[in-house]
Amino acid sequence: MSSAKIGLIGLGTMGSALALNIAEKGFPVAVWNRTTARTRAFHAEAGELAARILPTESLAELVAALEKPRAIILMVPAGAAVDQQIAALAPLLDPEDLVIDAGNADFHDTNRRASGLPMRFLGMGVSGGEEGARHGPSIMGGGDKADWDRVAPILTAIAARAPDGSPCAAWLGAAGAGHFVKAVHNGIEYADMQMIAEIYGILRDGFEMTADEIAEVFRQWNEGPLKSYLVEITGAVAAAKDPRTGAPMLDVILDSAGQKGTGRWTVVEGARLGAPIPVVEAAVMARNVSARLEERAAGEARFGPAPQPFSGDVSVLEQALVAGKILCYAQGFAMISAASADFGWSLPSAEIARIWRAGCIIRSAMLDDMAAALDRDPERNLILDAVFARRLEAEAPALRRVVASATLHGLAVPALGGGLFWFDLMRTRRGTANLIQAQRDHFGAHGFQRLDGGPETHGPWAKPAHEI
Ligand SMILES: NC(=O)c1ccc[n+]([C@@H]2O[C@H](COP(=O)([O-])OP(=O)(O)OC[C@H]3O[C@@H](n4cnc5c(N)ncnc54)[C@H](OP(=O)(O)O)[C@@H]3O)[C@@H](O)[C@H]2O)c1
Secondary structure (H helix, E strand, O other): OOOEOEEEEOOOHHHHHHHHHHHHOOOOEEEEOOOHHHHHHHHHOOHHHHHHEEEOOOHHHHHHOEOOOOEEEEOOOOOHHHHHHHHHHHHHOOOOOEEEEOOOOOHHHHHHHHOOOOOEEEEEEEEOHHHHHHHOOEEEEEEOHHHHHHHHHHHHHHOOEOOOOOEOEEEEEOOOHHHHHHHHHHHHHHHHHHHHHHHHHHHHHHOOOOHHHHHHHHHHHOOOOOOEHHHHHHHHHHHOEOOOOOOEHHHOOOOOOOOOOHHHHHHHHHHHHOOOOHHHHHHHHHHHHHOOHHHHHHHHHHHOOOOOOOOOOHHHHHHHHHHHHHHHHHHHHHHHHHHHHHHOOOOOHHHHHHHOOOOOOOOEOHHHHHHHHHHHOOOOOHHHOHHHHHHHHHHHHHHHHHHHHHHHOOOOOHHHHHHHHHHHHHOOOOOOHHHHHHHHHHHHOOOEOOOOOOOOEOOOOOOOHHHO
16 A cells, blocks of 8 residues: 555544444555554454555654645544644644544533644544444534545545435534534433433333343334434343343443543533533433442432332333433533534534434434424424424323322432423423522622513612621
8 A cells, every 4th residue: 555545543442443444435544553562453353454454653654654635533532642642743744734533522622722733633523432433433523624625535435324325424613513512412322321221210110120021112112203222222231131140131230330521521511501401410410329339328228218119101101201302402402502602603403413313322213303303493492393392292291290200209310300390491481580580689689670671670678787
């Protein structure tokens, strides 16, 4: 191979899968990894794709192997490793060469890097895990459009294909726009997983179903409106058996969830933007609580186990999950809209829904309808779209029943509840913030607006003691 079309740094789980994908789509790719043994092993195991992969053992060798202007994908851990690689590449690259950070960067870092680097720079969110990276991820790009266009033929070739055949890769806006949208994607992923886990909890502890029975419920749901990757794999993991003991896998896995922080970033950013995402907040909270094993055990010892069995129709749970999912996406897209205004991006909501339809972890049948709704009006909250409003009218009562019954039975449903409580706030014309305003004015003289349109004023409360 004389020269490669693109370079890739970082042959871990994602980088090696992405490099094989690039080679498979016909693009010669030069690769480099910090630990050379991994580069050699990767090339040795690449089979017939090895002919289109050029292993290199120094950054200078990698750079020399690339067609000009060069393009290099970084697939290393977010944060310091990205800055280190950019610094190491800087003296070797020309100003028009392009570095693409394809890891899960904090989009604030991408915003910072987008200005002030001596080379061109794109921030690119990649979703779909190892399988997606290998056979077609969803790709969310940010940076200068001209830089995206340069590498778009490769990125669209390696991306997943939606059911209508269109590639799930798009340029979404300047600087950190791609990594921001990836963060919202990850927040929705946390939320979707948590809502499914809550329903699993009701089936296991409320309905006292076995793992096999639960697997069958999710298998059936995956043929209806809930059809999605996460519902599909929930059925699969519930059906799996432990090779060591023969017990259901779910019954041998410790109930303490890990996280790498992307959900937390999304929650913090949602709060900063004033775009609440309570389903995601609940999901992050639940993962944090899940790690407090000893305290939870002490809580159960002190207060006793939750009152259990639950009765009712399992189909109500399906409807509740449909409603929860609509509310969760409505929150996510509202956050995307808020970021567009705050950062001066014009994030294309409908296009984002379209590129999430395949390749990524949150791919789901419902995203087709969401893309159509966002095409109709990208700014209107999804719950007010005619199609989704009708669906919520039909399904929200089930969500209310499930949240109420689960609460009475002591089964924790913070994400489903978070969705429902947000929905109830969003459908209430006369809320209770008049009291909040009165309290704020009483202790801080913050003033309030009057319902009758009179000038902003203060209440007739006594002055605080320290002001008398
Ligand atoms: N795993 C997923 O499902 C997934 C999905 C989407 C996005 N991501 C993101 O993709 C990125 C890579 O994740 P991964 O799962 O592929 O990680 P991984 O399997 O742990 O691989 C990390 C790679 O980065 C290299 N590396 C680590 N520190 C480095 C440094 N300081 N300088 C240079 N190279 C360094 C490692 O090289 P050595 O071989 O020398 O250690 C290795 O090749 C992360 O940002 C991650 O958040 C992951």
